[in-house]
Amino acid sequence: MFLEDVLSKLKADTAAAPFTAAVLGQAGVSLTGVRGMVFFSEEEVRVRVKGGAVTVKGEGLRIAEMGGGDVLVSGVVAGVEIDRDRG
Numbered sequence: 001m002f003l004e005d006v007l008s009k010l011k012a013d014t015a016a017a018p019f020t021a022a023v024l025g026q027a028g029v030s031l032t033g034v035r036g037m038v039f040f041s042e043e044e045v046r047v048r049v050k051g052g053a054v055t056v057k058g059e060g061l062r063i064a065e066m067g068g069g070d071v072l073v074s075g076v077v078a079g080v081e082i083d084r085d086r087g
Contacts, residue, residue: 018050021080028064028074029056035069045073052084 007017019033031047031054038053039046040063045056061075 019054021054021056021082023077023080026058026077028072029077029080031056031071031073033069034066034071037066037071042075045071047071052082055081055083057081 019031022030024030031049033049034054035048035050037046038048040061042061043057043059045061045063047054056073056077057079058075058077061073061077063071064074065072
């Protein structure tokens with residue numbers, strides 16, 4: 001399903017979804033709308049997105065691809081956490 005289809009089903013627009021985090025099983029996470037890298041290790045990847053940050057936790061994590069606001073994290077994914085700015 002494409003992002004536009006999902007947003008349509010949720011009755012939302014792209015302003016409501018300035019970033020996406022798609023979990024690809026335990027094999028990786030595809031992130032869009034990334035504004036910058038905050039932290040990276042084999043156990044945690046944290047990126048800035050509009051309105052906050054996204055953290056991927058797991059084992060053997062690595063940046064498989066990065067560019068144009070997109071990041072592909074590979075490795076054994078244990079979880080994804082979204083932190084909203086509180087200001």
